[in-house]
Amino acid sequence: MTTATTTSTPPTRFYAPTNPDCPETREAARMRREEFAFWEKHLPEPSLDIDLVLRRLQAITGKDLTEINNYISALYRLRELPKLAALQAKYFLLDFNRLIGIDKALDRLGVAPQFLYDQVDQALIDYLTPRRANQHLPTRANIVRRVREIITALDDTIAMRKGHKKRRFRSDSEFISLEVEEETRAIIDQQVREMAKELGVPLADAAVALLTGAVKPTAHVILHTYRATDVEFAPTFIEGYGTTLENLTPTVVRDESQVEESCSYKTPDVMAKFIEGRDGTCRFPGCKRPAHKCQKDHCVDFSDGGPTHPSNLFSFCQHHHNMKTDGRFYYIPHPETGDLVFLFEDGTWEITEPSGPLSPKQKHWVQSVSQNIQARRRSSRAEAQALKIELDGQIVEIYEAPQPDPDEPAPF
Numbered sequence: 001m002t003t004a005t006t007t008s009t010p011p012t013r014f015y016a017p018t019n020p021d022c023p024e025t026r027e028a029a030r031m032r033r034e035e036f037a038f039w040e041k042h043l044p045e046p047s048l049d050i051d052l053v054l055r056r057l058q059a060i061t062g063k064d065l066t067e068i069n070n071y072i073s074a075l076y077r078l079r080e081l082p083k084l085a086a087l088q089a090k091y092f093l094l095d096f097n098r099l100i101g102i103d104k105a106l107d108r109l110g111v112a113p114q115f116l117y118d119q120v121d122q123a124l125i126d127y128l129t130p131r132r133a134n135q136h137l138p139t140r141a142n143i144v145r146r147v148r149e150i151i152t153a154l155d156d157t158i159a160m161r162k163g164h165k166k167r168r169f170r171s172d173s174e175f176i177s178l179e180v181e182e183e184t185r186a187i188i189d190q191q192v193r194e195m196a197k198e199l200g201v202p203l204a205d206a207a208v209a210l211l212t213g214a215v216k217p218t219a220h221v222i223l224h225t226y227r228a229t230d231v232e233f234a235p236t237f238i239e240g241y242g243t244t245l246e247n248l249t250p251t252v253v254r255d256e257s258q259v260e261e262s263c264s265y266k267t268p269d270v271m272a273k274f275i276e277g278r279d280g281t282c283r284f285p286g287c288k289r290p291a292h293k294c295q296k297d298h299c300v301d302f303s304d305g306g307p308t309h310p311s312n313l314f315s316f317c318q319h320h321h322n323m324k325t326d327g328r329f330y331y332i333p334h335p336e337t338g339d340l341v342f343l344f345e346d347g348t349w350e351i352t353e354p355s356g357p358l359s360p361k362q363k364h365w366v367q368s369v370s371q372n373i374q375a376r377r378r379s380s381r382a383e384a385q386a387l388k389i390e391l392d393g394q395i396v397e398i399y400e401a402p403q404p405d406p407d408e409p410a411p412f
């Protein structure tokens with residue numbers, strides 16, 4: 001008797017929505033592919049009367065005009081990102097929600113030369129390459145944050161424009177809202193949080209107390225920042241704000257080697273900041289809650305001998321922490337990468353990567369930003385030299401420009 005064997009090997013790295021063993025993911029992929037194909041087919045030529053096209057698409061799909069505009073704009077954007085477009089054509093990995101997020105984030109570039117789009121394209125491909133089996137696909141918020149980081153690193157003027165957003169205060173029958181630049185928002189947010197802690201009241205009550213003048217604001221609000229000190233031109237990550245290329249001068253500097261196991265149940269502050277810097281957000285798949293607003297979960301309970309140490313502590317928002325406490329999922333950490341394998345009640349599983357500034361992926365990113373800035377400075381230096389040759393017919397080498405070593409790991 002002979003036995004037939006198949007020789008095809010299953011992929012070892014893929015995102016959960018392209019899991020080859022799951023029939024439901026194939027159905028969902030078909031749905032994304034068909035939606036994509038529909039809009040590609042009806043994508044209007046730029047020469048057509050756009051108002052008439054929009055009216056017709058509105059009648060066919062029942063979607064509102066803003067939504068239709070977003071779909072069209074996202075598809076046109078893909079034409080500027082050929083590698084991402086090729087990836088999309090192969091797997092239909094990204095839904096329109098994510099594609100629209102990418103498009104809108106790239107609006108900040110304005111009308112940019114194609115080489116800038118090429119760099120964004122490559123950086124996005126690197127970011128969207130899975131590293132594990134059944135890995136959680138980055139959320140729209142994760143992807144948008146990454147696009148912002150990429151374009152900030154490519155174009156310093158964008159970082160500057162970002163800080164000059166017009167402030168707006170609105171008060172209507174139900175809400176009071178305040179629109180300010182992101183850095184100010186991070187400071188106000190921190191002020192309200194610290195006051196709530198000090199008074200032992202909810203955040204809303206602390207905000208009211210501050211704004212009505214019932215209490216005096218804390219004189220110094222602490223903003224936590226992360227920066228690779230031994231990488232030249234390394235960007236700074238500000239908790240609750242994002243990345244900046246500005247050179248901030250911190251009042252207190254802590255090294256990650258200062259993190260040592262604690263014998264108490266409570267996570268010490270320095271350790272908490274390290275864990276938040278590694279995790280970025282709540283570690284549950286798809287949750288966007290920033291890590292600094294999360295609780296720290298002992299993976300192995302403290303009472304069962306689980307240490308108070310980053311290798312056993314992970315950020316979870318209140319809701320997902322409750323789910324874990326109720327035994328609705330378990331997770332197993334990878335000791336070096338900080339990846340978490342989640343096992344759910346229904347027998348399914350998924351992997352999430354940490355996404356904070358201290359995570360391995362972010363370290364590579366820091367290295368590439370630094371290389372990018374160095375490359376840009378070298379090219380402007382080469383241009384200046386070419387001009388000098390033109391003017392004087394000779395050149396004097398003043399210093400040797402340092403060459404980046406692409407194989408060197410990011411030193412943190």
Ligand SMILES: [Zn+2]
Pocket residue numbers: 282283284287288289316317318319320
């Ligand atoms: Zn969560």
